[in-house]
Amino acid sequence: MVTDKAGKQLNIMTEYLFRKLSGMIAVTEVMKSAFSVVCTDKVRFAKGDYIVQPGHDFRSVYLIVDGWATRSKLTSNGARQIINFAVPGDILCFNAALFDKAEVYVQAHTSLDAFSIPIRPFSDLLNNQPQLAVALAWTAAQEEGVVSERLVSLGRRSARQRAAHLLCEIHRRLQVVDLVRSGEQFQMPLTQEDLADSLGISMIHTNRVLRDLVRSGLIAMERNSVRLLDLDRLREICEFSDDYLHFPDERTK
Known part of the structure; x- marks a missing residue:
């Protein structure tokens, strides 16, 4: 069991992951302790840093x-297609x-x-904690649903x-890890260029679409944050269902 000061701090820093996993499995102190063994090296990346690039070895x-x-x-001409976004509690690579x-x-x-x-200790964790491994594999499979x-x-x-x-998808993913504030407001550090590269449309078209959603009383946008003013209507417009995210936690439905 993780009981020392460092262990308590680790639990705080990994809480987003375990909030998400708690909808999938009964998270135990044994699992948290096993995870703490591999979480010893905390790193910081500056904005824009590549964590990994295509064709490069995983580190x-x-x-x-x-x-x-x-x-x-x-693409070969430098055009970017954002596949998805990763947020606190997500596992990369x-x-x-x-x-x-x-x-x-x-x-x-x-x-x-x-x-x-490190890759080898992570693989050992999956082998030694099969229930935790299934839950972590679920988070990876969820990414496939997002891509679809x-x-x-x-x-x-x-x-x-x-x-x-x-917007509905990001809201739902942040909601599960308790990062949505009252009034359906959440931080979203995305520029219009980022949104355009995710939506597959031009920045001009993106600006027009966002202004339309604002004028329609569906959303309010501030610097780096969004408030969903009429979530039900927004979901209706795009026929949003979170089934593809496979969140089993009924508390946040």
């Missing part, structure tokens, strides 16, 4: 403590336990604090629906 698995990251691909090289850019979108977990929905958005949803869907 570690990372657990985000604070900050946001992006997973993206670049989970595939390092299976593959040698990365296939996407993983980049610190803000200043980012994370635990850098992004593909549907890019191929079949209007720009307005894409924006509404992305």
